[in-house]
Amino acid sequence: MSLSRIRNSVLISLLTLGFGCKPAAYIYPVQENKQSCLATLEPRFSTVLYNAQVNVTGKHLSGILLFKTMPDSSIRVIFTNEMGVTYFDYEFLEDGFRVVSSVKQMNKKLVINRLKNDLSLLLLHGFDIDHPGILSSGTEAYYAFRRKKEQVYFITDASCSRLMRIETASAQKKKIIVNLTGNGSGMPDSVYLAHQSFEYNITLNKIIR
Numbered sequence: 426m427s428l429s430r431i432r433n434s435v436l437i438s439l440l441t442l443g444f445g446c447k448p449a450a451y452i453y454p455v456q457e458n459k460q461s462c463l464a465t466l467e468p469r470f471s472t473v474l475y476n477a478q479v480n481v482t483g484k485h486l487s488g489i490l491l492f493k494t495m496p497d498s499s500i501r502v503i504f505t506n507e508m509g510v511t512y513f514d515y516e517f518l519e520d521g522f523r524v525v526s527s528v529k530q531m532n533k534k535l536v537i538n539r540l541k542n543d544l545s546l547l548l549l550h551g552f553d554i555d556h557p558g559i560l561s562s563g564t565e566a567y568y569a570f571r572r573k574k575e576q577v578y579f580i581t582d583a584s585c586s587r588l589m590r591i592e593t594a595s596a597q598k599k600k601i602i603v604n605l606t607g608n609g610s611g612m613p614d615s616v617y618l619a620h621q622s623f624e625y626n627i628t629l630n631k632i633i634r
Contacts, residue, residue, distance in 0.1 A: 462585035463554040463568050468547070470494060473612045475629035477504065482624045488512070490629060492548075492612060501525070502544055515541065517550045542572075543618060543627065546591045546603055549579070565589070575600060588613075598622075607631075 470492065477490040488506040495501060500517040514525040522541055524532070531537070545551050551572070557579075558569035568579040575595040581588055591603040599621045607614030616629040 459559050459566075461555055461557050461559065461568060462581070463549065463552075463557065463579060465585065466579075466581065466588045467549050467554060468612050470611045474632040474634065475616070476632060478628040480624070480626050480628075489632075500548060500550070513537075513540065515544070517545065517548055522550075543601070546577070546593075546601070546618075547612070547616060552577070552579075 471494055473492045475490045475492075477488050479486040486506070488504055491501070491503040491505075493501045493503075495516075498519060502513075502515045502517065504512045506512065511526065511528070513527045513531055516523040516525050522545075524537060527537070552570045554568075560567040560569060560578075561583075564583045566581045566583060566585060568581070570577045570579075572593070575593050578592045578594070579588060580590050580592065588605055590605055591601070592599060593601040601618065601620055603616060603618045605613040605616055612631070613629075614631045617626065618628075619626040
């Protein structure tokens with residue numbers, strides 16, 4: 426079996442794991458009466474490249490993840506390995522999502538939905554950012570949205586000058602924590618996305634060109 430096919434098989438196994446595990450407890454913040462500021466933090470960019478590392482249950486994958494804003498304002502997200510093999514090419518549209526291409530082994534609904542949901546958090550895609558529920562906890566503001574059976578929280582500092590992290594929770598349990606650094610109004614300099622119910626994390630470090 427070729428190296429690329431082995432890596433593809435590993436990635437499928439990694440992305441389909443995680444069902445039936447008990448997540449960590451989630452503590453909810455309290456309601457706050459204020460206006461949303463998320464529109465000022467929505468990522469705006471032309472092209473961004475990241476070194477990407479994926480780790481799940483002791484397995485490791487690495488490659489280049491490209492985010493590109495197209496002329497029609499859609500966003501393409503393309504993941505390739507070091508050998509130039511494209512694992513997937515996704516398009517986030519204003520009102521939807523499209524698989525442009527995918528290796529056969531990854532062209533499965535479960536894998537696509539998991540990746541789409543993770544990547545949409547970084548892009549604030551699919552959320553009505555002008556009308557969130559707004560809560561607070563200490564010096565942090567939580568901008569809350571319902572996504573199917575889970576809550577999604579975009580967490581900023583009190584002055585809403587930066588997006589510090591993103592969390593998702595279901596049935597009062599944390600599911601995903603995304604820590605961000607150096608984001609401002611563009612894409613962050615680094616991302617660490619960790620699923621809490623099983624060993625699956627993604628690390629992104631921006632490539633400066």
